[in-house]
Amino acid sequence: MSGTVRWGILATGGIAATFTQDLLGLPDAEVVAVASRTEASARAFAERFGIERAYGSWAELVADDDVDVVYVATPHSAHHEAAALALRAGKHVLCEKAFTLDAGQAGELVGLARERGLFLMEAMWTYLNPVVRRMTELVREGAIGEIRTVQADFGFAGDVGPEHRLRDPALGGGALLDLGVYPVSFAHLLLGEPDRVQADALLSPEGTDLNTGILLGWDSGATALLSCSIVGHHATAATVVGTKGRIDLPRDFFHPDHLLLHRAGSSDPAPEKIVTGPGPQGLSGMQYEAVEVMRALRAGETESPLVPLDGSLAVMRTLDAVRDRIGVRYPCDNRAGKGA
Template identity: 45%
Template sequence: MPQPRPDNQAHNTARPVLLPAPRTLSPRDAPSLGWGVMGPGGIAASFVEALRRHTEQRVVAVGSRDPQRARAFADRFGIPGAHGSYADVLDDDRVDIVYVASPHSAHVDHALQAIEAGRHVLVEKAFTRNAREAEQLVRAAREQGVFLMEAMWTRFLPHIDVVRQVLETGLLGEIRTVTADHGQFMTPDATHRLFAPELAGGALLDLGIYPVSFASMVLGPFASVTAVGTKAFTGVDGQASIVVSNEAGAHGVLNTSLFARTPTTASISGTHARLEIEGDFYAPATVRLISHEGELLDSHVPARREGGLCFEAAEAARCVRAGRLESDLMPLAETLRIMHVLDGIRRDLGVSYPGE
């Protein structure tokens, strides 16, 4: 039987190799599942395109409350099933797993419907509006015995596996500081979902979750979280600066914003060396190992930069076929922990969503 192909790029052999090669397997080697899409928006389009180009996954159904929208999405991507309701997606016998790509405010309802229908579920980040809703989904999935995972796509990318291995081997020494930011300039528009309180808009759940999740992966559980921020004109969080620490005293300095395009970089500094991840750090990106003196010691350059959403789908497919109910790379306990952190940050900022 042929071995799975690693999705990586060889290092330059002209100098000593200090960074490990990613262990990430090729998404094309993952078992093929029939996917149903709930919510045919922009992220769903990127997801389906990544699956079409880089995997053997089959997108077999799409659902929307607007039948014409579902049909247009299905025609665009050659999807055989176009449904005018989310319930019809769940009734489609071709569907093995559901990708919930609706607005944050609808995640809990749509994912819960899928779980109760006995479908495996991949829920777009942020997982839910708050930790209470996240706990509801996790309980339901465990009771039903179905796979459930947050679609935090960054966790599954090859360059993040390089970071993970560096942390495992202690190459940086004792970790002292993590930085990460994600800011985008969004034209003020009360009709846009990121400015809509009823859709759980704001910078934090859509953009800020990336630096928070990254810091959680590096530092582990936070011992303290402090945040300051500025609200947008609709009352959602427009910008937040967050300082976290772990029990060992390492710090994370994180930022998110709807008001400006920031560098979107990340770094991990230790007592021996530091890692720098170019912008956009949450997408396939170059990782550099830097000495105390500022010397470039080694770098990992991604083999390709497009279609990164395919890696999370491949992980879900492998877990489902193996009979696993969650992923080791993005375990449900980690998702719940991060949702509690986000709740605390919003409390610091004085931001809540209607109906919470």
């Protein structure tokens, strides 16, 4: 694939709007179509962003011959259905996080993409953020020595009543898949899949997690202390502690604009502030995902080395393990042949 990459947007919520706005800022990307479950919603989205085609069904979008890659922006309870539909239609897919509801669903998507030779990537924009990429380089270079502890949290106190999707198990409700996926993915980025998982949570009457604490352990001796919440305002920050120093990512660690490097034994007590430079004016940071997808497609790659599918599967296994520990169950957990 060369030249302009043509995108189809599947769903019309807030995250779809943000991603589309970023796409429109890229000279080598074109948004050719959008789909929703209702034609009215698709048409309103198309008019807002100047998109030529608006479809009232997902099937029409994935059947469009002018669409090269589909961006799945539905709630995560529909990720499996939407992404599978696109893959079966021969489309490359960028799928929002959490990748799916469980590891079994994620494995089915990965198997389908690999069987058909199609590109598939979880839209974990944190992994592609320039500051986070610089952080991983510093860790590899030994700037803070061997990692001993990772801390990360993500939470807010919102108006989440019993009718809200975050309280509905059928919709994959709870803090874990909406917010906890970020701290868990951050720990995986640095340390890989954990050897041990512990967790505790405050559950809603409906059985979804409102406030969750997670302790991950590795045979190396490293640990990760993670938390997520929809009933408490968190700092939403992260720290990586090593034997020779530490790295702090301030508020909104999942898309930071700088990091602070503390080197043990330095004669200067002030940390080094590392900034990778401002992003393109008016873009949110989601454009980095699109850039990576288009780079991979032009290179003939079906997976991104920066957001590998095996890594997304490992994150889903950890999220499954956390849910098992805290007693959160989704309808998909009962299906035959469920993965683990």
